[in-house]
Amino acid sequence: MLLLRGQLLVINKQERAGLSNVRKSVKEAHRLRMPYTQALALFYLALHVSSKSDRQKLLHQALDLFKRVGATYNVERCAKCLDDSASLSSKAKTKESLQAQRKRVDPPV
DSSP states (O other): OHHHHHHHHHHTTOHHHHHHHHHHHHHHHHHTTOHHHHHHHHHHHHTTOSOHHHHHHHHHHHHHHHHHHTOHHHHHHHHHHHHHHHHHHHHHHHHHHHHHHHHHHSOOO
8 A cells, every 4th residue: 555655646746755655665565574565666666766776776676576476577577677777877888988988089179
């Protein structure tokens, strides 16, 4: 219930309160031994955090729980988000590397 309430609040532009509810749902799902619900909440949080390291940490936690309960679709979805996050990071590094090379090669105009 906390997860759904949190998602609804986020949709209604009350992100702070919504994500607070989602975090509470992670704790409650853990306490009640509901790994699938806990994984869903972790995945949802991962989609809404700004820090790349936090996102990857949450995605890995969700992935482990999804694997544990045999949620194949969610495992694939979570793994894709991790891959996308990694490829975005490598694309950004490649872009920075190219820009640095251009600065060394191209004379100032």
